[in-house]
Each structure stands twice: as structure tokens, then as C-alpha cells.
Amino acid sequence: MYFPASPAEEAFAAELAAVRPALESAYRAALDGARAAVLTRLWRALAFEPLPWVVGRERGSAGLAVLLADGGRLEGPPPDAYATDAYAAELLLDGRPYRQAARLVAALGVPHGEDFAAELDGSTASLALSRAGQPPAGRDVAARTTWQWEQRVVDGHPYHPNCRSRPGFSVAEQLAYAPEHRPVVDLGLVSVRAEECLVTGDWPAELRDAGRILVPVHPWQAAHTLKHERVRDGFAAHPLMALRTLAPIEGGAHVKTALSTRLTSSVRDISGYSVETATAVSDFAQALSERLDGRLHITRTLGAATAHSPDLAAVLREPPEVYADAAAGERVLPVAALASLPQARSAAWRAGFARLALSVCLRVLELGVALEAHGQNLLVVLSATGAPLRLVYRDLADIRISPARLVRHGLPVPPLSGRLITDDVTVLRRKLFGSLLTGALGATAGSAGAFADAFAVAAGLPATADSEALLAGGLPTKALTLMRLSPGVPGDQWAELPNPLAGG
Template sequence: MHLPPSPAEDAVAAELAGVRPSLGPSYAAALGGARAAVLTRLWRALAYEPLPWITGREPGPHGLTLRLAGGSRLAGPPPDPYATEAYVSELLLDGRPYRQAARLVRALGVPHGEEFAAELDASTASLALSRAGGPPAGEDVAARTTWEWEQRIVDGHPYHPNCRSRPGFSVAEQLAYAPEHRPVVGLGLVAVRAEECLVTGDWPAALREAGRILVPVHPWQAAHVLKHERVRSGFAAHPLMALRTLAPADGGAHVKTALSARLTSSVRDISVYSIETAAAVSAFAQGLSERLDGRLHITRTLGATTAHSPDLAAVLREPPEVYADASAGERVLPVAALAGFAPARSAAWRAEFARLALSVCLRVLELGVALEAHGQNLLVVLSATGAPLRLVYRDLADIRISPARLVRHGLPVPPLSGRLITDDVTVLRRKLFGSLLTGALGATAGSAGAFADAFAEVASLPHSADREALLTGSLPTKALTLMRLSPGVPGDQWAQLPNPLTGG
């Protein structure tokens, strides 16, 4: 059935006709798949998140029916909490079919639904644009660099309905800055007097000038946020899957820039706290990695600076490929890119990778650190034949550190305070389990059945309280849709997904 375009879909088509008309037919062809992809992600949220206006869930032989406050009923296919391929083409609200997520949310009439519906509409249109401009299907990628692998991740977050929501970005800006469109981005530089900056780590001489710190800035930030600043030309760089983090075209440290726009769920600025703690956290992490027999490398934060503003800051980070032996044919892939890596489609490969990831990350948690090991932060070093050898972790800005666990294992407690520090077992486990298990490993598996096979590897790992928690309870995941529909509630909110080892 032909569906009329939504307002955002229409708007993107109109802009595209002006800036890249050659993509118009591909964009139109991609809309159907993008609608199903976003609707599938929304159905996962409706099936599992503790949304207050869902009063009951009735599984049946042919699907799931939700009872809604007010008496309505919403029906759909059996939900797969770990599916990454679109399998939902329509949902029935009191018997009426809905094939576009935004129109369904508007029909539900839930609090804050209008704002969320607009984001879903934009996410669908941007996802179609991303698919239209993405690399050709089947293109040989065997010898690609790490940043080129990152640019092949077209669909964004594997489970968030706002997987491609980029409010504030025009079509021209998405084409110019988004990694899936494979642009080269010209970063700018803002000169700030050194006494007005906070600098941690080793800020390079190449980014200093006559008593000033040269802060790399993203061109979107320069145009929309730093309008009063004098931004000079900087250097060319390739955007990575995080969009605001880039690999300089001439090599060297990756640059994480402030981007005061809401991408997916979060505004991507850089807090002053992150800059203050960057050097200490990086030094601590290097010491921790030495306890892991070479199975985990943590990229070093080389330098960080802020003009005491989250809108004007930057972090220089060691590129992950320094931990691969190129002469031996090794390469590094972010876990989010494994869907495009042919060996990862085999059950044996997924089991081997799951064993590596689970054993390393659970050991790190036991020692006292919960990594946010989702598919963007966690990378895997592959052998020349494609076997998973060891892990690389990047971006330490949102880990959690337990002083009590560190002390128990004779490890030094870093001189830190604030949100990174907690001994709360629930917080620590949610941080790791919700990113690694119900994020990275689930998305790599791509379905509940494949995830169950890979997750079974946890039973063979050494005994620990954290392993036992995985074997006996449901699995936490961020309630991403609930969070978008609860703008007045700070912090993360959580849902529980079925544990394939317990059935609950």
C-alpha cells in the first residue's frame, strides 16, 4: 500500500532536490525500509519498556497485544528484543493499521508524544537519507581502514527509534558532515588565551600559538553555536560513527569535538567535568589494562581542553588502530561494524567473540570498572583470517569506577569524585550489562535465537557474583523511549529484557 509522505519526509525530499538531486530516487526508494526499521525499534520499546500508559501485555500465538490506558489495544507481531533487521511493517491500534512510527505515536495521544513523534518522523527521513547515500551493497571492504569501516555503519543505533534523529541539521549539513555520506570535514580552530582555558594531559605544540590554545571545533558548532567566535581554518578530517569525533586526514590523534546538538538522545557537548578528569581517568585506565594479559587495550586520552564551557572544548584521543599489528594483517573494527563483516555471520565466530568480550569485560567489572561497552566504544582486533584476538576500548567519559572493588583487588583508587565514582552494584552492572549484552552482543547477533547461542558462553566463564547475576536474572537495557517521553526525569531509566538462559 502506498503511504503519503510525512512532513519530515517531504521536507527532506524538497531539500534534497535543491542540494543533491541525484539522490532523490534512492531516497524515495529507501523510505519504505526506513519506516519499517524505525517502527521495529518502536515496537521493541512498547513491548518491553515500563511505559506508564501500558496497563497490560497479552502474548498470543500470533503476536502481542498491549492494553492501553483508556481501553485501546495495540497489536503487533511477536517481539524480538534483539532483532536488528526490520520485521514490523504495521501495528494495529484498535484494528486500524499504522505503518509510520510518528503517526502511531500521535494516535496514541500519550504525554509528550507530539514532540517524540516529530523526532520519529525526522529519524525516519534521516535514516532513508543515510541509506540513500550509503555505500553500495556488497561493495568489497576487506582492506578498508578503521575509519572507512566506521563510515559503513549507516543505520545508527540498533535499537533506538531515534536512530537517525539529527535535529538542527539541514540535509546539506547531513551530507557534508555525517559519516555514512563519507565526506571530508574541515575542522576549524578557535584561539583562546591559555589562562582562560583548562588543559589536562599533553596539549600539542601544533595546537598552541603565542600564549593561546587552539581548540578544534566542528563546522556545525562554528556555524550554529560559536557565532561570536573567530574561527579560522584548521585541518581536514574523516568523521567517525560518532559524527563529532573525527580522524585527521593526515593521521594522528582522533579529535572529539563539542557538538551542542541532540543526536539520538543526547546533546553532544563536552562537560568541564570530563576535561577535568580526562588525564587522571586515562592514566588510571592504562594501569588497569595491564592486569588483563594483553586482551584489552584502552586508548589513551592524549590531551583535553575547554574554555570553561561545554560548547567550546575538545579531546585528543589515541587512534584504536595503533593496537593492531598491520604487518601481520591485523585490523580493528568497531563492534557496531560487525554486521558488515562476513565471518561475524557464523555462529562459531559469534561464540568466539562473545567469549572474548564477556570474559574481558566481566573481569574488568570484577576489578572495579564498568565499561560502557556498546558497539561504538568497543572495538575488536581481528587477525588476518578474521579471528577475534583482543579488544580495544575508547572514550572513558562515562565509565563507572568502584573504589571498594579496586581496594579489594589491591588496585589504586584514582583521585576522582563525581558521577564516575560509585560502589552501587546495580549501577555498575547496568552500565556494563546494558551496553555490552543488550547492546553490543545483542546487536552483533541480530536476533534472540542467535543471541542465546552467543550468550551461552557466559556459563563457561570463571565464577563471580557478576557472572551469577547474568545467569539468573533478566537483562537490563536503557528504556530509551521512556526517557524521551519523560523530559522532566533526569538520568537513565531502565527496562528488563528476557534472559535467554533463564527464559525470564
């Protein structure tokens, strides 16, 4: 059966023909795989998330049927909550086949589905573009630096249907700024009077000018959001996985910029709260890491500045590679990049890595901090032979801190309030388990069976209330599709996945 190109797929092809014609045929060839990848992510949501218009699910040896409130029936293959391969190439809605997530959502006719369908269409086209831009097998340059490893993460979020949704970005802008296309990005600087800025930490002299603060800005932000600001030339940098965070080519602090568009789920600006709390949270995290016997390093926030606007702000962060001994052959990789590491395909390697990650992150949770340890924030230091040695964590903007747990362990409570602070055990466990287990490490395993094998080591960890909760019942995960279809509901929403560790 013929499945015609969608509006976004055709628009991307037309723009490629104008700006990068040599890439058009590779892009069209990548469309089927990108469609299946996005549809598979959507199928995971339909199979497991508490969507209000799903009234039942019938599981059988041949697959799963999702029963809809309007009497419809959606059928697909047996879902694997931890699979990262594109296995759902086609779903049947009342017997009619769909291979494009956007067209399926449009056919479902669910509330707020029109906007979500447009995002899925863009995600599919962007993913095909990302894959088309990769060098042929055997011709890729060996990754030596952390930023090169980060740029090997081509498919984006392993479970979000909006894995490559970049609304507001043209094809030319994706090629110019997206990390998987390996560009060099020229950051600009906006000069703001110091008295009009909130600055925390040690804002460097090179980003000051005669009583003014020079705020680094992303060129996309300068063109689309800061249209009335005068932007001067800044410095060149390599984009990292987060796209808006970059590593200057001359070295030094990584720069997190505001980027006021929705990537996957969130608008990527920088709140005043994040700037205001940046130094206190960083100092607190450094003191906490000293309790981990060198197994966890937390990158320091060196400085943060905002012109009292989430659209004009920046954070300077210590690069994670300072915690790897290059002379000894060590390197540091984000967990999301482990799929491109040959050793990580070994069950024994995954088990060793699981032991390290679980023991460290559960210990941090016991002490009073829930890390958002997804594949972008959590990094691993590898030996010269590829053995996992210790962890590095970056970006403290969305951790959760429990004063009660800190006090119980004789640790000082940081002078903070607001969303970072909670003693709610459900919130704390969801933050860690939903990022580390059903996010980063689940994706590293790649299937429920491999997950169970690798993380069987959890049974041998010191018994705590948190580790016992990990081995009982379902595992929490963000209900990413439900969240995109619930624009009026603030905050995170959650689903439970089968727990291979508990046989659930």
C-alpha cells in the same frame, strides 16, 4: 492502503531536489524500509519498557497486544528483544494500521509525544537518506582502515527509535558531515587565551599559538552555536561513527568535538567535568589494562581543553588502530561494524567473540570498573583471517568506577569524585550489561535465538557474583523511549529484557 509521506519525509525530498537531485529517487525508494526500521525499534520499546500509559500486555502465538491506559489496544508481531531486522512493518491501533512511527506516537496522544513524534519523523527521513547514499552492491570500496569500517555503520543505533535523529541538521549538512555519507570534514580552530582555558594532559604545540590555546571545532558547531567566535582554518578529517569525533586525514590523535545538538538521546557537548578528569581517568585506565594480560587495550586520552564552556571544548584521543599489528594483517573494527564482516555471520565466530568479550569485560567489572561497552566504544582486533584476538575500548567519559572493588583487589583508587564513582552494584551491572549484552553483543547476534547460542559460553566462565547475576533473571537495558518521553526525569531509566541465557 496508501500511506502519504510525512512532513519531514517531504521536506527532505524537497531539499534533496535542490542540493542533490540525483539522490532523490533512491531516497524515496528507501523510505518504506526506513519506516519499518524505526517502527520496529519503537515496537521493542512498547513491548518491553515500563511506559506509564501501558497497563498490560497480552502475548499470543499471533503476536503481542499492548493495552493502553485510555482503553486502546495496539497490536503487532511477536517481539524479539534482540532482533535487528525491520520486522514490524505495520502496527494496528484499535484496528487502524500505522506504518510510520511518528504518526503512531501522535495517534497515541501520550504526554510529551508531540516532540518525540517530530524526532521519529526526522529519524525516519534521515535513515532513508543514509541508506540512499550508499554505493550499489558490489561497488563499495573495500574497507582498509578503522574509519572506513566505522563509516559502514549506516543505520545508527540498533535499538533506538531515534537511531538517525539529527535535529538542527539540514539535508546538505548531513551529506557534508555524517560519516555514512563518507565526506571529508574541515575542522576549524578557535583561539582562546590560555588563562581562560582549562587544559589537562599534553596539549600539542600545533594547537597552541603565542600563549593561546587553539580549540578544534566542528563546522556545524561553528555555524550554529559559536556564531560570535572567530574561527580560523584548521585541518581536514574523516568523521567516525560518533559524527562529532573525527580522524585527521594526516593521521594522529582522534578529535572529539563539542556538538550542541541532540543526537539519539543526548546533547553532545563536552562538560568541564570530563575535561577536568580526563587525564586522571586515562592514567588509571592504562594501569588497569595491565591486569588483563594483553586482552584489552584502552585508548589514552592525550589531552583535553575547554574554554569553560561545554560548547567550546575538545578531547584528543589515541586512535585505536595503534593496537593492531598492520604488518601481520591485523585490523581493528568497532563492534557495531561487525555486521558487515562475513565471518561474523558464523555461529562459531560469534561464540568465540562472545567468550573474549564476556571474559574480559566481566573481569574488568570484578576488578572495579564498569565499561560502557556499546558497539561504538568497544572495538575488536582481528587477525588476518578474521579471528577475534583482543579488545580495544575508547572513550572513558561515562565509565563507572568502584573504589571498594579496587581496594579489594589491591588496586589504587584514582583521585576522582562525582558521577564516575560508585559502589552501587546495580549501577555497575546495569552500566556493563546494558551496554555490552543488551546493546552491542545482542545486536551482533541479531535475534534472541542467535544470542542464546552465541552466549551459551557464559555458563563456562569463572563463577563470580557478576557472572551469576548475568545468568539469572532479566537483563537490563536503557529504556530509551521512556527516557525521551520523560524530559523532566534526570539520568538513565531502565527496562528488563528476557534473558536467553537464563531461559527467561
